[in-house]
Amino acid sequence: MITPRGDIMSKRTKSVFFILLFLFAFYSTVSHVTNLSLSDLDEWMAAKFNNKETRDVEALIYKEQELSEKGLKAKNAPQTYVSSAVVEAVQLLEESIDLSQYPSREVVATGYTAGYESTGKTPEHPAYGVTFSGVNVKRDLYSTIAADLDMFPLGTILFIPGYGYGVVADIGGAIKGNKLDLYFPTVNDVYQQWGKQTLDVYVVQEGTGEITEEDLENLNQDESLQVFRSQIRQ
Template sequence: MKKYSKHVFFTLLFLLAFYSTFSNVTNLSVTDFDEWLAAKFNSASLDGSALEDKNQELDEKSLNVKKAKQRYVSSSVIEAVQTLEDSIDLTQYSSHEVTATGYTAGIESTGKTPEHPNYGITFSGVNVKRDLYSTIAADLDLFPIGTVLFIPGYGYGVVADIGGAIKGNKLDLYFPTVEEVYDQWGKKTIDVYVIEKGSGELTEEDLEKLNQNEALQVFRSQMKQ
């Protein structure tokens, strides 16, 4: 008897929890359901306008539930914005293991001060840039000028420069300041992916066109984090 009572108790708890969940999700109560059944089975006793009003009330509640679900889905999508790296299928590109360091246009990396006539100008002739497509330095025998690489953790890099110590499987990634070099990069050995091999030339117009790619503008804010 005691075991049976316990079973009944837990069954009642389950039914109560089920009703509570059903009521919260659908916004319908037992009273609403009873009234709906009564309206269906006793439609002959209701005039047309009364029946229509009751059905409209229930339809509105159902619509509110649908709208709430849509808002939830929309909110979830907004919160789950992809990263640039997640948006690319890197398996379709050839990869190379490289040792990548960071550099700036300043005297600590290039020996040039802002007063130097060639300050901030790369070997290709374009100005250094940190953007959706940033200027990087590479060994031109491996990666010709204009080669587009995807560098995990950094983004797209376009080969625009060279360096005395940049030989073989080495890259130098441009950052605007020394602090950013140390805080965001330092030195890493990673696999980079060849998106497009360069022709040996790169212009400011080429670089600007890459950075104005509309499909990538959603990721621009990530560059500022």
């Protein structure tokens, strides 16, 4: 059955009329309750809508600023890096030596410090920083290292790739067989610059069973190696 076009238009007209009537009644009621004129009410609703938009925009801007500040703080936060100067100096030192002339030994090398975490001693301890040989721990061109004296007697000079020259001056309860402990000034240095590695080390000179502060100082004053010294001591 087809509805006449005139009837459809009549229904639409009635719908529009009732909607307008409802809106007029709504405005009239609100105006009566709030003592606002229809024009005042229109202005109030427009302002309300605009205020909401303003608040939304302000909230968005604040959020962006907050995220930007957080990103800036993260960017400017202090970062910890391994000293590239030390790594580069050791690499250059290694390139200047013909390691093939020395016998090699495979070892497991770890890092240690003079601190409580490695030795059980605090700075107040009278033997803090003093090795088994009696010399003080040192990180230099020739650094103090710990070894099993049955394998490497005191005073033995090793070249450890990635670390440099090490002079056996210390021992350790867990340093048995093919194990070495390499001295670093801080725990961060141990973790960032070394950790634990299995590698070949080179026996530059076998020790006599002793090493003194004077011996160590003379080694570190080798004029041909001074170009590397300041970087390694950082």
